[in-house]
Amino acid sequence: MTPDSATSATPVHTVRGACPHDCPDTCALLTTVENGVAVRVQGNPAHAHTGGVLCAKVSKYPERTYHPERILTPLKRSGPKGSGQFTPVGWDEALQDIAARLAQIAARDPEAIVPYSYAGTMGLVQGESMDRRFFHRLGASFLHRSICAEAGAEALRHTLGAKVGMKVEFFAESKLILIWGSNSITSNLHFWRYAQQAKRDGARLVCIDPRKSETAEKCHEHLQLLPGTDAALALALMHELIQNDWLDHDYLACYTLGWEPLRERALQWPPDRAAAVCGLPAEQIRQLARDYGSTRPAAIRVNYGVQRARGGGNAVRAIACLPALTGAWRERAGGVLLSCSSNFPVQRTALQRPDLLGARRPRTINMVTIGDDLLRPASAEFGPKIEALVVYNSNPVAVAPESAKVAQGFAREDLFTVVLEHFRTDTADHADYILPATTQLEHWDVHLAYGHTDVLLNRPAVAPLGQARSNTAIFRALAAQMGFDEPCFRDDDEALCRQAYGAQVDFEQLLDQGFATLPLPDAPFAQGGFPTPSGRCEFFSAALAAQGQDGLPDHLPNREAAGSSAAYPLAMISPPVRNFLNSTFVNVASLQKLEHRPLVEMHPRDAAARGIQDGSVVRVFNERGSYLCHAELTERARPGVVNALGLWWRKLGLAGTNVNQLTSQALTDMGAGPTFYDCRVQVAPGTAPEKLPIQ
Numbered sequence: 001m002t003p004d005s006a007t008s009a010t011p012v013h014t015v016r017g018a019c020p021h022d023c024p025d026t027c028a029l030l031t032t033v034e035n036g037v038a039v040r041v042q043g044n045p046a047h048a049h050t051g052g053v054l055c056a057k058v059s060k061y062p063e064r065t066y067h068p069e070r071i072l073t074p075l076k077r078s079g080p081k082g083s084g085q086f087t088p089v090g091w092d093e094a095l096q097d098i099a100a101r102l103a104q105i106a107a108r109d110p111e112a113i114v115p116y117s118y119a120g121t122m123g124l125v126q127g128e129s130m131d132r133r134f135f136h137r138l139g140a141s142f143l144h145r146s147i148c149a150e151a152g153a154e155a156l157r158h159t160l161g162a163k164v165g166m167k168v169e170f171f172a173e174s175k176l177i178l179i180w181g182s183n184s185i186t187s188n189l190h191f192w193r194y195a196q197q198a199k200r201d202g203a204r205l206v207c208i209d210p211r212k213s214e215t216a217e218k219c220h221e222h223l224q225l226l227p228g229t230d231a232a233l234a235l236a237l238m239h240e241l242i243q244n245d246w247l248d249h250d251y252l253a254c255y256t257l258g259w260e261p262l263r264e265r266a267l268q269w270p271p272d273r274a275a276a277v278c279g280l281p282a283e284q285i286r287q288l289a290r291d292y293g294s295t296r297p298a299a300i301r302v303n304y305g306v307q308r309a310r311g312g313g314n315a316v317r318a319i320a321c322l323p324a325l326t327g328a329w330r331e332r333a334g335g336v337l338l339s340c341s342s343n344f345p346v347q348r349t350a351l352q353r354p355d356l357l358g359a360r361r362p363r364t365i366n367m368v369t370i371g372d373d374l375l376r377p378a379s380a381e382f383g384p385k386i387e388a389l390v391v392y393n394s395n396p397v398a399v400a401p402e403s404a405k406v407a408q409g410f411a412r413e414d415l416f417t418v419v420l421e422h423f424r425t426d427t428a429d430h431a432d433y434i435l436p437a438t439t440q441l442e443h444w445d446v447h448l449a450y451g452h453t454d455v456l457l458n459r460p461a462v463a464p465l466g467q468a469r470s471n472t473a474i475f476r477a478l479a480a481q482m483g484f485d486e487p488c489f490r491d492d493d494e495a496l497c498r499q500a501y502g503a504q505v506d507f508e509q510l511l512d513q514g515f516a517t518l519p520l521p522d523a524p525f526a527q528g529g530f531p532t533p534s535g536r537c538e539f540f541s542a543a544l545a546a547q548g549q550d551g552l553p554d555h556l557p558n559r560e561a562a563g564s565s566a567a568y569p570l571a572m573i574s575p576p577v578r579n580f581l582n583s584t585f586v587n588v589a590s591l592q593k594l595e596h597r598p599l600v601e602m603h604p605r606d607a608a609a610r611g612i613q614d615g616s617v618v619r620v621f622n623e624r625g626s627y628l629c630h631a632e633l634t635e636r637a638r639p640g641v642v643n644a645l646g647l648w649w650r651k652l653g654l655a656g657t658n659v660n661q662l663t664s665q666a667l668t669d670m671g672a673g674p675t676f677y678d679c680r681v682q683v684a685p686g687t688a689p690e691k692l693p694i695q
């Protein structure tokens with residue numbers, strides 16, 4: 001049977017959709033529905049990038065959707081803030097009360113209301129349409145949605161001009177692939193398929209990562225550098241390219257800006273200097289430069305792992321410059337890819353309606369510093385104290401840094417908090433109202449991707465469970481309740497899906513096929529044409545210089561580097577485990593079983609020096625707090641660096657915390673992003689609590 005051809009008379013049918021998760025792969029889904037129940041979610045074999053394969057997590061989407069703990073009615077708080085005590089209420093009562101509370105606060109100052117959302121769904125409709133209209137009309141504070149990718153995004157903007165790069169499929173034709181700050185097998189599985197194809201055809205794979213990740217293990221070479229030292233490595237590679245004249249002089253002359261000053265900067269970074277900074281053998285750096293300078297086509301898959309430290313923006317800039325030195329861009333299998341999302345012609349003005357703001361220009365709250373900001377009093381500089389939060393598509397109490405402060409802020413009795421959720425997350429536990437949201441199987445959406453260049457449509461496969469409503473339906477109802485009577489508050493989800501790309505994408509093709517490939521050139525910068533102000537790859541950025549920054553990429557050492565403090569001598573990174581997606585899926589039994597329990601990976605030498613045994617309970621701590629978990633002694637960790645894999649729910653942690661108890665709210669050099677992987681700690685033997693949350 002053809003997909004989507006369901007009628008109520010058909011007991012079994014399949015429905016085409018899109019994976020909603022914050023993952024570069026944006027897979028095409030095929031959901032099998034039996035008698036109105038989604039029984040299986042698979043990859044759509046017709047979509048080339050998906051290739052009929054999903055990751056283990058999303059294969060469990062039905063288990064998550066029909067989870068016995070799904071929230072299926074609105075809930076109202078019935079105990080102290082944060083106690084997790086709620087009673088079910090009707091939608092009418094919830095909506096009336098919420099609208100009244102928000103109206104009361106808005107009458108004094110709408111900027112005291114803050115929306116808090118991220119990429120629980122990346123859908124353009126359920127993630128950034130009716131919600132934005134609602135908050136624009138209300139005049140609420142803006143949110144800087146910076147918690148993941150802003151340092152890298154800003155770096156690309158100031159180097160290549162936008163989030164653009166190689167087409168992912170052409171990595172399959174590369175002869176050398178640098179996998180830089182990316183655990184592709186965990187976080188970018190469908191890129192890994194292309195890399196495997198290249199490997200089978202003789203390509204060399206090199207991984208650059210402080211952790212010997214699942215991916216690093218499967219590459220030919222692993223440079224296990226210290227966290228936050230990538231710019232030093234990239235500059236040393238440039239040094240070698242210059243010294244050995246592995247340069248494309250014609251490309252440099254025609255298509256780049258600032259070569260002379262960059263050349264001078266790079267000549268200050270001989271491999272011996274970088275080796276000392278990165279904690280690598282100088283010969284390994286020289287060898288990588290030789291490979292990169294003499295292999296064609298050479299491609300770099302850099303990912304967001306490199307930009308979660310103080311100098312993350314500079315690191316991405318330094319890496320993004322490399323293909324212009326060798327002219328790698330001339331071939332379609334050469335260049336660099338971080339994110340390609342700027343290619344998508346999203347009609348954000350139509351979707352989000354900033355005109356509803358009128359003349360108002362609300363302040364902006366940075367989602368990374370929500371811990372501090374919830375605890376700030378009103379001031380001329382800050383504006384009004386935050387009095388209300390509306391959280392959706394995010395779990396800030398678990399994912400935002402320095403969570404002791406985040407939890408303290410969310411526990412304020414005078415804060416009014418509404419959380420749209422599927423589950424009782426750490427954040428939902430702190431709500432005044434929890435509103436039951438639909439999952440991707442229950443609503444319409446349309447998607448972009450940041451790891452390929454296809455638009456995808458998501459059709460609902462089943463009716464909303466219980467009394468769940470889509471985010472859009474909830475914001476439409478709240479708008480009506482608040483008396484917002486502009487016609488745009490009556491657009492239904494299918495209309496919003498059409499508005500997302502307007503005439504830029506053939507919606508009929510999306511309805512027919514489920515996806516549509518953007519018409520883009522194979523080798524976008526073979527002859528320059530970068531979307532920068534100069535049209536060139538900007539080694540020197542006048543825009544950054546005008547902000548008082550260094551106009552050239554440089555190495556900015558971590559604030560909390562390994563060995564920088566006697567009390568907290570270890571550097572800690574906290575990248576995600578394979579079977580969770582940020583804090584999503586942590587409560588899905590089959591996946592939780594695979595990940596077993598919260599842990600920190602330590603090098604056996606670091607453990608021995610502290611009397612720590614494999615599997616024992618340890619206390620990881622610094623000046624911000626303490627986190628209890630199990631030690632895993634393994635050479636996946638390099639000496640001096642520990643890997644506390646994320647992102648467990650706090651309430652499932654041994655002592656009610658997760659790794660963000662330790663991370664800091666300090667911001668990156670560009671984009672005001674988080675510095676999760678710029679964090680120093682000490683580790684000591686710990687004592688298990690009497691009752692373990694997970695057996």
Ligand SMILES: Nc1nc2c(c(=O)[nH]1)N[C@H]1C(S)=C(S)[C@@H](COP(=O)(O)OP(=O)(O)OC[C@H]3O[C@@H](n4cnc5c(=O)[nH]c(N)nc54)[C@H](O)[C@@H]3O)O[C@H]1N2
Nearest residue numbers: 022181182183187211227228303304305576578580581582
């Ligand atoms: N299974 C799974 N997939 C996911 C996610 C998930 O939680 N689980 N999260 C999704 C999201 S939101 C994102 S943003 C992406 C994240 O995926 P990536 O963009 O790949 O980023 P990270 O996982 O943060 O880090 C990738 C690798 O960088 C390494 N790393 C840490 N610090 C440094 C450094 O200073 N330099 C270098 N060179 N490497 C460093 C880490 O050890 C890790 O192996 O993945 C998405 N996909």
Ligand SMILES: Nc1nc2c(c(=O)[nH]1)N[C@H]1C(S)=C(S)[C@@H](COP(=O)(O)OP(=O)(O)OC[C@H]3O[C@@H](n4cnc5c(=O)[nH]c(N)nc54)[C@H](O)[C@@H]3O)O[C@H]1N2
Nearest residue numbers: 118119120121148392393394395399420437574582583584
């Ligand atoms: N220490 C440390 N901290 C990190 C990271 C790290 O590597 N280390 N990674 C960071 C990164 S890269 C990111 S992107 C952030 C991610 O942070 P978040 O974007 O908050 O991601 P999740 O933890 O997956 O939480 C998303 C929530 O949205 C809900 N949701 C999903 N779909 C819908 C929907 O349609 N409607 C509604 N209302 N809710 C929905 C899910 O149930 C889930 O609870 O975390 C960051 N925090």
Ligand code: SF4
Nearest residue numbers: 019023026027055058
């Ligand atoms: S999380 Fe990523 S790999 Fe898994 S199904 Fe979704 S898009 Fe594909």
Ligand SMILES: [Mo]
Nearest residue numbers: 022147148149
């Ligand atoms: Mo992210």
